[in-house]
Amino acid sequence: MGILSNILGKIFPSSHAANAPASGSAASTAPTSPGASATAPAGNTPTSPAAPVAMSEVDVEGMLDGLAAKSSEKLNWKTSIVDLMKLLGLDSSLAARKELAQELHFAGDVNDSAAMNVWLHRQVMTKVAANGGKVPADLKD
Template sequence: MSTFTAITRAIFGDDHTTAPPSAPPVEDPQLIDLENHFDSMPGADHLNWRTSVSDLLELLGVEHDPESRAALARELGATEWTGTPEDDAWLHARLMRGIEHNGARVPPEFTE
């Protein structure tokens, strides 16, 4: 299972079919309010998931070491990823866009 699939299943449940970011977005009137959903998760009160990709992955119970983040970046379209703060910011925004694409309502400031 890909890391992105593991992430979407952690958010939407095991029976969720993950749409790759290149596919048409999920059209679901029952969109998950991502901000409220994440804020209500155990541990959210001490993790900065809004800006830190490592904290976001930790909140979701997904491996967040540099090698795992590099693999996720490649999965989401990065051709080069070295783990700089700029790379992590790109990965956070790209991951949020992918989550939005799969049926979550994501505030626009998280996808920029």
């Protein structure tokens, strides 16, 4: 499980589609015995892939603002990847952020932590939005 998965797991409820394991495998579509046909018998229709599950939108801003209000630290999750990770109870060390940068395919210099942090924050907010999070437009790409 990657750091982004951990972030999504903290933001979305466990029942949310963003936390669902990837479905489908090659084994499920292969014939089960030698000589078995992948074609459906006459009169039957082949099984179609499951329809995408509609994601319920999660008010990320409200949820994170609520966590920030309860925090003993003043954490600015809206601009700081470090504060966002702290707020979610995750490791916000430079090593963890470099790992997240690698996971998200950061092409810049990981030794320029300021630039990396800004990029990481925008990417994480974009990923949260793509997974059904209601994120203010100015926080994502």
